[in-house]
Amino acid sequence: GSTVEVDPGVEVDEEIAEDDLLGGLKIDSTEDIEVPDRLVDQVIGQDEARDIIIKAAKQRRHVMMIGSPGTGKSMLAKAMSQLLPQEDLQDVLVYPNPDDDNEPKVRTVPAGKGDQIVAAHREEANKHNRRRSILMWVIIAAIIGYAIIVGPLLLGFLAAGVIWLIFRTMGNSGDAMVPNLLVNNGEQRVAPFEDATGAHAGALLGDVRHDPFQSGGMGTPSHERVEPGSIHKSNKGVLFLDEINTLDIRTQQKLMTAIQEGEFSITGQSERSSGAMVQTEPVSCDFIMVAAGNLDAMENMHPALRNRIKGYGYEVYMDDTIEDTPEMRRKYARFIAQEVERDGRLPHFTDEAVEELLLEAKRRSGRKNHLTLHFRTLGGLVRVAGDIARAEDREYTTRDDVLRAKDRSRSIEQQLADDYIERRKDYELQINDGGVEGRVNGLAVMGEDSGIMLPVMAEIAPAQAGGTVIATGKLQEMAEESVQNVSAIIKKFSDVDLSEKDVHIQFVQAGEGGVDGDSASITVATAVISALEDIPIDQSIAMTGSLSVRGDVLPVGGVTHKIEAAAKAGCTKIIIPEANEQDVMIEDEYEEMVEIIPCSNISEVLDVALMGEPKKDSLVDRLKSITGTTFDQGTVG
Ligand code: ADP
Structure with a gap:
C-alpha cells in the first residue's frame, strides 16, 4: 500500500530512463524537483x-x-x-x-488549557501579593509612626524590620500556589x-x-x-x-x-x-x-x-542497499533536493552534480546493480559539496564541487590509508616498477570504504623441521590456507613438495589496524610460486582475489576501493577476479591511470604478473595444462 508520490512532479523521458543516470529525469538542477510535504513521503527505499x-x-x-x-x-x-x-x-x-x-x-x-490555567493562577497570585505588600507597608508605617510619636525609635525600626522579614519569607506564598505547567502542548x-x-x-x-x-x-x-x-x-x-x-x-x-x-x-x-x-x-x-x-x-x-x-x-x-532502477535513481535526485531544502542555505545541484552523486551511491553500495541506503553519509557529502559552492557564491553546486567534497569528506579510515600511502612513499616501501622475485603488491580493504596496498613477500627455505608456513601478524591463518591451496597446484607441475619446505610469508607493514586479509590468497600464491621458481614479478601490477584449490580465482569484496588504492600507489595494472568485473565503479580520474585485468584462473594471473620469458612461458604452459578442465579430473592434495 503506497501513498508515496513516485515521480517528483518532473517530466520523465521513458525512452532513455533505463540507461540514464538520472533515470530519464528532465531537469537542469534539483530546483526543478518537488519535495513532498510529509516526511513519510520523503523516505527513500x-x-x-x-x-x-x-x-x-x-x-x-x-x-x-x-x-x-x-x-x-x-x-x-x-x-x-x-x-x-x-x-x-x-x-x-x-x-x-x-x-x-x-x-x-x-x-x-x-x-492549550494549561497555559490558561497558569495565567489565571498567576493573576490571582499577583492580586494576592499586591494586597499583602500594601498591608505590609501599612503596618510598617504604623509602627514607625507610633515609634516617632511615642516611643524609642530604635525599637520601632526593629519591629518594622521583623514585620518586613516575616512578610518576605511568606511573601511569595501567592506565587507558590501557581501550578507548574509540566507538559505544554498548546x-x-x-x-x-x-x-x-x-x-x-x-x-x-x-x-x-x-x-x-x-x-x-x-x-x-x-x-x-x-x-x-x-x-x-x-x-x-x-x-x-x-x-x-x-x-x-x-x-x-x-x-x-x-x-x-x-x-x-x-x-x-x-x-x-x-x-x-x-x-x-x-x-x-x-x-x-x-x-x-x-x-x-x-x-x-x-x-x-x-x-x-x-x-x-x-x-x-x-536495508543497507536497494536495487538500482530508473525510478530509484529519480528518487535519489529528489533526495538531494530534500537535503538542499532542509538545509536551507545550499545552492541546488546541477544535473551533472546529481549524476556524480548517483555514481557515488552506486560505489558505496559495494554491490552490483545496487545503490547505498546509508543516507546520512551521503547527505554529508551533499552538504560539503553545497558548502563549497556556497563559499564561492555560486548559484548552483556543480559536479566539480561534488568531486572536491568527496576528497574532503573522507572517512577516518580513508584518511589513515592515504596518510599511510604517503608515509610508505617516504620510506620507499612502495615499489611500482621493475621486477622482484617473491614480492607481490597485494590489496586489502581498511574499514568499510578504503583500500590499501599491502605488499606480500614470500621466501622458501629448506625445512628446519617438518616444513611450516610462517607468517607475520594476524594473517597467519590466512597465509597457511593460501599456501595449502597453492601447494596442491604446485605439486601438479613441479617436483617440489611445499610441505617439506619452510615458507615465510611477510605482509609488509600490515597490522596497522583493520586490514582484512581474506582476499589476498592469489597474492600469496603468486609470491610463493615466484619465489619457488625464481621468476620475478612485475611490480607495476597489483592484485586481489581469492584462490580455490583448483586454481580458480574467486570473487572478493571491495574491488573498487582496492583499485583506487593501487592507482594512488602508482601501479598501472590491476588484476581482479573476473567475477568482480561488474563491481568496478572507479572514478573517472583513475580510469585513465590504470588497466584492469580480470582473471579467472591462477595461470592467467601468473601470465600477467610474472616477467622474464622463456622461464615464465614454460611455467604458465605447464600450469595451464593442469588447471582448468584437466585439473578437474586430477585428485587434489
Ligand atoms: P538513523 O536514525 O537510521 O541513524 P536518520 O534517520 O537519523 O538515521 O538519518 C539521517 C538523515 O539522513 C535523515 O535526517 C535524512 O536526511 C537522511 N536519510 C536517512 N535515511 C533516509 C531515507 N531512507 N530516505 C531519505 N533520507 C534519508
Whole structure:
C-alpha cells in the first residue's frame, strides 16, 4: 500500500530512463524537483519499514528498527509522529499538595488549557501579593509612626524590620500556589516526537531538582522543581530511542513499567538529593516507542522489553542497499533536493552534480546493480559539496564541487590509508616498477570504504623441521590456507613438495589496524610460486582475489576501493577476479591511470604478473595444462 508520490512532479523521458543516470529525469538542477510535504513521503527505499510505521501509527503499536546508522530510523520515527492524530494532545500541570508537600498533585487537561490555567493562577497570585505588600507597608508605617510619636525609635525600626522579614519569607506564598505547567502542548501542531537517544535516567523518566534551602522554609516548593522526562513529553506521540542497549537495565525496567501502566510518577533520580523525597502523582506517558539499534542492540536489551515490542508491536530490519532502477535513481535526485531544502542555505545541484552523486551511491553500495541506503553519509557529502559552492557564491553546486567534497569528506579510515600511502612513499616501501622475485603488491580493504596496498613477500627455505608456513601478524591463518591451496597446484607441475619446505610469508607493514586479509590468497600464491621458481614479478601490477584449490580465482569484496588504492600507489595494472568485473565503479580520474585485468584462473594471473620469458612461458604452459578442465579430473592434495 503506497501513498508515496513516485515521480517528483518532473517530466520523465521513458525512452532513455533505463540507461540514464538520472533515470530519464528532465531537469537542469534539483530546483526543478518537488519535495513532498510529509516526511513519510520523503523516505527513500525501506519500503517495509515505511509500511510498518504507517500501520503502527494507525494501530498505535511500538516498533523496533534494527539496522545500520543513517538509514532513516529516526526519520521514520519522526514521520510516524506526523501521522498520529493531534486532537487528543494534553497538557500536564503539577500543583502543590497542602497535605503533603512531598507528593505534588498532577492534573491533565486538553492541550492549550494549561497555559490558561497558569495565567489565571498567576493573576490571582499577583492580586494576592499586591494586597499583602500594601498591608505590609501599612503596618510598617504604623509602627514607625507610633515609634516617632511615642516611643524609642530604635525599637520601632526593629519591629518594622521583623514585620518586613516575616512578610518576605511568606511573601511569595501567592506565587507558590501557581501550578507548574509540566507538559505544554498548546503550540504543538502535530503529535510530539521525542528523541531520547543517550538520555540519562532523569531526562528519560523525569526528575525533581535538588533544593539546598529545603529545610529552611525559604526553599522552592517541590511542585515547582518537578521536571518532565521524555516519556512524559512524548505522551500521545512518539518516543524514539536509538542505541536502546546503552540504557542501563534498571532504567529499561522502569521504561517497561511506564509502557505497561501508561503513566509514571516523577521522582528525583539522584538518591542523595532532596528531590528524591518527592514523588508526584502518576503523570501520563501514553507514547508509542520506536526503539532502534544495530544487531548487537538486541542482545543487551532487557528481554522483557523486547518481548513487549514483539508481543504488542513490530520488528523490522533496515536495508543497507536497494536495487538500482530508473525510478530509484529519480528518487535519489529528489533526495538531494530534500537535503538542499532542509538545509536551507545550499545552492541546488546541477544535473551533472546529481549524476556524480548517483555514481557515488552506486560505489558505496559495494554491490552490483545496487545503490547505498546509508543516507546520512551521503547527505554529508551533499552538504560539503553545497558548502563549497556556497563559499564561492555560486548559484548552483556543480559536479566539480561534488568531486572536491568527496576528497574532503573522507572517512577516518580513508584518511589513515592515504596518510599511510604517503608515509610508505617516504620510506620507499612502495615499489611500482621493475621486477622482484617473491614480492607481490597485494590489496586489502581498511574499514568499510578504503583500500590499501599491502605488499606480500614470500621466501622458501629448506625445512628446519617438518616444513611450516610462517607468517607475520594476524594473517597467519590466512597465509597457511593460501599456501595449502597453492601447494596442491604446485605439486601438479613441479617436483617440489611445499610441505617439506619452510615458507615465510611477510605482509609488509600490515597490522596497522583493520586490514582484512581474506582476499589476498592469489597474492600469496603468486609470491610463493615466484619465489619457488625464481621468476620475478612485475611490480607495476597489483592484485586481489581469492584462490580455490583448483586454481580458480574467486570473487572478493571491495574491488573498487582496492583499485583506487593501487592507482594512488602508482601501479598501472590491476588484476581482479573476473567475477568482480561488474563491481568496478572507479572514478573517472583513475580510469585513465590504470588497466584492469580480470582473471579467472591462477595461470592467467601468473601470465600477467610474472616477467622474464622463456622461464615464465614454460611455467604458465605447464600450469595451464593442469588447471582448468584437466585439473578437474586430477585428485587434489
Ligand atoms: P538513523 O536514525 O537510521 O541513524 P536518520 O534517520 O537519523 O538515521 O538519518 C539521517 C538523515 O539522513 C535523515 O535526517 C535524512 O536526511 C537522511 N536519510 C536517512 N535515511 C533516509 C531515507 N531512507 N530516505 C531519505 N533520507 C534519508
